[in-house]
Amino acid sequence: KNQVEQSPQSLIILEGKNCTLQCNYTVSPFSNLRWYKQDTGRGPVSLTIMTFSENTKSNGRYTATLDADTKQSSLHITASQLSDSASYICVVSPNTGGFKTIFGAGTRLFVKA
Amino acid sequence: SAVISQKPSRDICQRGTSLTIQCQVDSQVTMMFWYRQQPGQSLTLIATANQGSEATYESGFVIDKFPISRPNLTFSTLTVSNMSPEDSSIYLCSVSIGRGVADTQYFGPGTRLTVL
Numbered sequence: 344k345n346q347v348e349q350s351p352q353s354l355i356i357l358e359g360k361n362c363t364l365q366c367n368y369t370v371s372p373f374s375n376l377r378w379y380k381q382d383t384g385r386g387p388v389s390l391t392i393m394t395f396s397e398n399t400k401s402n403g404r405y406t407a408t409l410d411a412d413t414k415q416s417s418l419h420i421t422a423s424q425l426s427d428s429a430s431y432i433c434v435v436s437p438n439t440g441g442f443k444t445i446f447g448a449g450t451r452l453f454v455k456a
Numbered sequence: 457s458a459v460i461s462q463k464p465s466r467d468i469c470q471r472g473t474s475l476t477i478q479c480q481v482d483s484q485v486t487m488m489f490w491y492r493q494q495p496g497q498s499l500t501l502i503a504t505a506n507q508g509s510e511a512t513y514e515s516g517f518v519i520d521k522f523p524i525s526r527p528n529l530t531f532s533t534l535t536v537s538n539m540s541p542e543d544s545s546i547y548l549c550s551v552s553i554g555r556g557v558a559d560t561q562y563f564g565p566g567t568r569l570t571v572l
Contacts, residue, residue: 386563
């Protein structure tokens, strides 16, 4: 069964610190892997998208990495800000055509002053 | 990119009633998607809506409960019928822009539904 698992489930960090969120998946083969940020009460917003052949993708203070051999991805947030408090969702699209994207449960990040 | 708006943004409804959620996209798209996000959970695809044809529903979702309209390439509605408290969720409209492996999925702001 195709799955996407994220860890930790939640995380509390101090403003200015760095953090890394993990995503393990069993989807294979896959077309692309995306990280989304979802603020409370809002829809998810795309942060990064990586195809199966890419290893890293950056978007400002957000850097995503992908290891297709171990089926792992990480999202690194540098110099966290209070506005980074949100849920971060890992999403994998199987390479089977259609739009059967598989969503992780998300990591809830709290950035404290 | 795509800008998606939804109406209403939130609603509180009584058991047994129905609510229709509207989704408007600022560009023409072939497929629109409706998701449900229950409290503390990730997103679950309800159905895929193509313009001019019946929506395709995922396992566990049926047309009688979640009828969908797709009258044109920029608009869709999702109705939650005969609601019960278990239907309390955020309902999200989504579109996919781009081609192949680099397509990007955009989401609306969501409709937060509470059923009493």
